[in-house]
Amino acid sequence: MARKTGSHSDITGPKVRDAAMRLFTKHGYAGVSMRQIAAEVGVQAGALYLYTPNKQSLLFTLLLEQMRGAVEGLGRTDLSGPPEIQIEAFVRAHFQYHMGGVQGIFIPYTELRNLTPANYKRLEEMRRIYERELEKIIHAGAETGAFEVADSKLSTLVVISILNGVLAWYRPGGRVPLADVEDHYVAVIKKALSAAC
Amino acid sequence: MARKTGSHSDITGPKVRDAAMRLFTKHGYAGVSMRQIAAEVGVQAGALYLYTPNKQSLLFTLLLEQMRGAVEGLGRTDLSGPPEIQIEAFVRAHFQYHMGGVQGIFIPYTELRNLTPANYKRLEEMRRIYERELEKIIHAGAETGAFEVADSKLSTLVVISILNGVLAWYRPGGRVPLADVEDHYVAVIKKALSAAC
DNA sequence: GCTTGAACTGAACGCTCGTTCATATACGCT
DNA sequence: AGCGTATATGAACGAGCGTTCAGTTCAAGC
Numbered sequence: 001m002a003r004k005t006g007s008h009s010d011i012t013g014p015k016v017r018d019a020a021m022r023l024f025t026k027h028g029y030a031g032v033s034m035r036q037i038a039a040e041v042g043v044q045a046g047a048l049y050l051y052t053p054n055k056q057s058l059l060f061t062l063l064l065e066q067m068r069g070a071v072e073g074l075g076r077t078d079l080s081g082p083p084e085i086q087i088e089a090f091v092r093a094h095f096q097y098h099m100g101g102v103q104g105i106f107i108p109y110t111e112l113r114n115l116t117p118a119n120y121k122r123l124e125e126m127r128r129i130y131e132r133e134l135e136k137i138i139h140a141g142a143e144t145g146a147f148e149v150a151d152s153k154l155s156t157l158v159v160i161s162i163l164n165g166v167l168a169w170y171r172p173g174g175r176v177p178l179a180d181v182e183d184h185y186v187a188v189i190k191k192a193l194s195a196a197c
Numbered sequence: 198m199a200r201k202t203g204s205h206s207d208i209t210g211p212k213v214r215d216a217a218m219r220l221f222t223k224h225g226y227a228g229v230s231m232r233q234i235a236a237e238v239g240v241q242a243g244a245l246y247l248y249t250p251n252k253q254s255l256l257f258t259l260l261l262e263q264m265r266g267a268v269e270g271l272g273r274t275d276l277s278g279p280p281e282i283q284i285e286a287f288v289r290a291h292f293q294y295h296m297g298g299v300q301g302i303f304i305p306y307t308e309l310r311n312l313t314p315a316n317y318k319r320l321e322e323m324r325r326i327y328e329r330e331l332e333k334i335i336h337a338g339a340e341t342g343a344f345e346v347a348d349s350k351l352s353t354l355v356v357i358s359i360l361n362g363v364l365a366w367y368r369p370g371g372r373v374p375l376a377d378v379e380d381h382y383v384a385v386i387k388k389a390l391s392a393a394c
Numbered sequence: 395g396c397t398t399g400a401a402c403t404g405a406a407c408g409c410t411c412g413t414t415c416a417t418a419t420a421c422g423c424t
Numbered sequence: 425a426g427c428g429t430a431t432a433t434g435a436a437c438g439a440g441c442g443t444t445c446a447g448t449t450c451a452a453g454c
Binding site: 002003004005006007008033034035045046049054055 | 410420
């Protein structure tokens with residue numbers, strides 16, 4: 001047996017990425033073997049190497065696509081107007097890209113630790129771009145008095161961690177619809193940045 | 198060579214737990230080998246099995262101690278008074294136990310996925326106790342009108358994820374002292390639960 | 395000082411890992 | 425219809441995995 005009927009790289013390629021994405025998300029990079037990914041695709045392990053030079057590169061590519069998508073999504077977002085409006089747009093853009101993707105599969109940023117130093121550095125730069133955008137909003141809000149934040153860098157870290165925290169608990173098909181969760185987070189973050197009542 | 202000079206289980210035992218804790222936290226359960234842990238302790242891999250029946254049990258024990266400590270710490274906390282005071286006490290208790298431990302090493306709850314189903318179930322029950330305590334506070338606040346939350350179960354999830362998010366980014370010795378971070382989180386969570394301004 | 399048991403070594407076990415490669419088959423093109 | 429190549433198999437590689445164990449050494453009690 002060798003090549004299978006109906007096999008095509010346009011089909012198998014995405015299947016490989018999907019399977020890797022799903023498994024990395026569920027079990028973590030170190031907890032997933034190439035043979036597991038291959039089994040999920042319905043192929044032998046060796047065949048994966050037609051689609052990726054190695055396991056590390058597979059993770060890196062997926063994370064890179066994710067980060068690029070997030071940054072691009074932010075680029076398409078209208079971040080004008082007063083800070084309260086800007087922050088809402090940011091939160092909604094973050095939600096839309098991170099949660100609205102293909103059936104809510106998103107490799108957590110924790111997996112960045114499994115990258116080689118060189119690969120890590122590359123993604124870290126993209127992440128910085130993303131977070132810088134948020135920091136600008138918060139800083140502007142602090143200047144105008146729209147927000148009450150003692151330390152805008154600290155507040156940025158907190159808001160980012162709040163947003164990423166959704167990935168840790170939200171599962172599609174749960175009791176609360178995603179749109180409601182999004183609204184809830186918009187409200188929470190706006191209040192968190194606002195002046196105390 | 199066999200037994201080493203000055204060797205004693207009272208010394209090696211804690212060393213094993215410390216090393217495992219540190220490495221599991223940094224690289225994740227699947228990313229750490231027994232030989233790595235042994236090397237960190239300064240011992241051969243076989244010697245670890247004097248202190249744990251297997252790798253899985255090592256993780257389980259550590260996570261169990263953590264959860265038990267968290268629940269006990271909460272038990273020692275005075276959770277009386279109005280909801281705004283209660284929630285502050287809860288946040289501070291959470292911080293004190295999760296961040297104030299031995300040089301800030303704390304295995305993230307993400308590692309729960311590496312437990313066997315039986316072990317997972319046991320810890321999940323303890324976590325439920327912990328979160329139930331928070332939910333009671335939020336629910337009480339919603340009843341009295343001290344908090345403005347549309348869905349107290351959802352708010353509980355969000356607050357828990359916010360609190361656990363600290364572990365993802367905070368590193369001891371950073372720019373902002375831990376006490377300031379704690380105050381910041383107290384303020385953020387109180388505002389997040391409060392009525393909109 | 396001798397004996398006994400606790401603490402550890404170092405080698406080995408069977409497996410699984412990531413990766414390579416000779417080989418085989420199905421597809422696309424002429 | 426037949427050729428070339430894209431797509432796969434399946435066996436194999438060395439390395440590392442978790443775990444076991446016979447053997448060795450140190451420490452402590454009599």
